[in-house]
Amino acid sequence: MKRSIRKVAVLGSGVMGSAIACHFANIGCQVLLLDIAPKELTDEEKAKGLTTDSKAVKNRVVQGSFDRSIKSSPGPIYSKKFISRIALGNFDDDMARIKDMDWIIEVVVENLDIKKKVYEQVEKFRKPGTLVTSNTSGIPIHLMAEGRSDDFKKNFAGTHFFNPPRYLKLFEIIPTKDTDADVVKFLMHYGDLYLGKTTVLCKDTPAFIGNRVGVWGLLKVIDSMRKFDLNVDEVDKLTGPVIGRPKSATFRTSDLVGLDTLIKVANNLYAALPNDEGREMFKLPEVVTQLEKNKWLGDKTGQGFYKKSKNAKGETEILTLDLKTLEYKPKAKAKFATLETTKTIDNLKDRFKVLLAGKDKAGDFYRDAFFGLFTYASNRIPEISDELYKIDDAICAGFGWELGPFETWDAVGIEKSLPAMEAIGYKPAAWVNEMLAAGHKSFYRIENGKRQYYDIPSKSYKNIPGKEEFIILENLSDKVVWKNAESKVTDLGDGVINFSWHSKSYTLGSSVIEGLNKAIDLAEKDYRGLVVGHQGADFSLGANLGLVFMFAIEQEYDEIDFMVRQFQNSVMRLRYSSIPVVVAPQGRTLGGGCEMTLHSDLAQAAAETYIGLVEVGVGLIPGGGGTKELAKRVSDALEEGDVELNALQNAFMNIATAKVALSAEEAREMGILRQKDRISVNKDRQLLDAKAAVIELADAGYTMPVPAKNIKVQGRTGMALFMAGIEGMRMGNYISDHDKKIAGWIANVMCGGDLSYAQEVSEQYLLDLEREAFVSLTGEKKTLERIQSILTGGKPLRN
DSSP states (O other): OOOOOOEEEEEOOSHHHHHHHHHHHHTTOEEEEEEOOOSSOOHHHHHTTOOTTSHHHHTHHHHHHHHHHHHSSSOSOSOGGGGGGEEEEEHHHHGGGGGGOSEEEEOOOSOHHHHHHHHHHHHHHOOTTOEEEEOOSSSOHHHHHTTOOHHHHHTEEEEEEOSSTTTOOEEEEEEOTTSOHHHHHHHHHHHHHTSOOEEEEOOSOTTTTHHHHHHHHHHHHHHHHHHTTOOHHHHHHHTSGGGTOOTTTTHHHHHHHOHHHHHHHHHHHHHHOTTOTTGGGGSOOHHHHHHHHHTOOBGGGTBSSEEEEEOTTSOEEEEEEETTTTEEEEOOOOOOHHHHTTTTOOOHHHHHHHHTTOSSHHHHHHHHHHHHHHHHHHHTTTTTOSSHHHHHHHHHHHHOOSSOHHHHHHHHOHHHHHHHHHHTTOOOOHHHHHHHHTTOOOSEEEETTEEEEEETTTTEEEEOTTOSSOOOGGGOGGGEEEEOSSEEEEEEETTEEEEEEOOGGGOOOHHHHHHHHHHHHHHHHHOSEEEEOOOSSOSBOOSOHHHHHHHHHTTOHHHHHHHHHHHHHHHHHHHSSSSOEEEOOOEEEETHHHHHHHTSSEEEEESSEEEEOOGGGGTOOOTTTHHHHHHHHHHHHSOTTOOOHHHHHHHHHHHHTTOBOSSHHHHHHHTSSOTTOEEESSGGGHHHHHHHHHHHHHHTTOOOOOOOOOEEEOHHHHHHHHHHHHHHHHHTTSSOHHHHHHHHHHHHHHTTSSOSSOEEEOHHHHHHHHHHHHHHHTTOHHHHHHHHHHHTTOOOOOO
């Protein structure tokens, strides 16, 4: 059966239901969000003379939940305009509307009896063949399908999103024995291609895969913490970015998610798993039970493992909970010799070898926590999964880890670790030793550019299904055609090459610029086109501020001028090369990274692209063509003879306020992405999509564009209007004198400088003005103070 998902009903509007509804709206679906109708009036409703039959009363629950979701941060929706795709209603009045839906997703309270009552209503109205799925995180899927019709059972499965659905990539799909195979195949494909998720096919076991292993691992961290007498600050230092996990690490993550969620999952697992050899880990420590009694559940209750407070000076400070005394104390700086030894090791896999070999308390903690995790994960096969890669996929996508348990074990070295594991009482599943005995030394390997996993039943390696088409740069080391210390050029096949870089924070220093120009040279000589992008956490945080600061302190302004000119020339080559160039931004794409995107023939942005020209934050203006380009785009959009200062003012404000788009869709609304630019909802597919776009441009007969000489600028007329506004802001004390100076330079470039009347100028003319402004501002004391503050870890100084 061919399925097309245009209309989706979400039943239940709580935190997850509203967020799931928003994500379907993000990808273009029309959504119906329903919840219960209240049976009693509030005092406010009584005062208004409303009754329980009033629409406002009946939709009170769904409206309140949805409004809270939309206002939450980070936001669940790509663009506010997508809110119109979501209709609200209640079960009493609107359940009949599900007959028009292509997919019905149940997200009501975690109570089997309530879910079954909802499904009875669904059966009355759904048309045969309609998908019905549950977002349950703990109730067995087969129990929910009991008593339903054959058609319902055939089209029913569990589809478990992780919270928040927009940002966390895990999408667990849990069929029952009655679920049609084509339904499973469809859900796997749709989750990947349209929802942008890492789709993981799970067995119908307690908590499925992600929470089963992830929650055990989190509780194991607390167990190891107690063994080695560590505190909350120390553990969060040890379990954050240094081991490839989110900055929120262990306890801050718990506060964000809510300790009650962890408690609920752990208690359910303890009750449901009498034969699990690691079951006792799900028995919550006494301190967690006490926090629950105190209602110290994290951010939702105002305090948890951390608490915001005011010190004697009235300043906000973060206090940390002492788990021994349950008193809050000032945050303590954590320091370990083992961590010091890894500061210069950028590669996470190499770092793990050092961390687990540490001779101090940190090393002891890592060995106990990870060896326990390795043991538990290996024993879950085949109980929760027949394939080990599914466990890694679920943990990485659901908990934001860079490496899953088996990937981490590979990094440490399986054979080398076994004696150390057994020495402290950890014995992995028998199949691990059998694998090593058969001569297989790793869980994963690269074969012909494809990543393969060790398949336990066949005792051989197999390609990871569903990812055969993906372009993974890490797997293409034998396809690198050029490289330097910070960048490389990789042959993607079909006449397309890729330029990627791995500098600190993906900054655009001299080595990266050298690589970019080399990539263009190679593409123009021997290839059809070029993709610019990589698969790191962010695209680029812009220029190397340390270098700018050094030259400015030494007053080497000619060096700064040369550096900016070199970057301008390189960015202009992206547009005016003889081959199509597609730039693929994702994550934070700031300053120079944004300017690279602006000058592409086409951008293939990840949906989660946070992009903007942020140079004002360090006392500068965009100097790599960004200011010029926004002025050019306003000019290009004008009808002949038209003067549209409003559009120019919007572009000016985007730069002057250092505005950053919080999604690719928002970037399109800001004019940073064009209507022709494309968006990949699944970041894993982005380079594949970008390569296809290059081929499409080449096949269409790509012609090298001609540098523009007809950019309409407003000269003194525009400058007068801008300066009047800037002066008003200064007089109202909304900006400082330094801010006023920066804004004046932005206006100067966008209006074409000191021209007596509106006229057309060239791109190079505006680039020269832009560079003059950038260099001039590096001589300002306030600019240097801001740069120094950022380089030393402080916030930019504002007056």
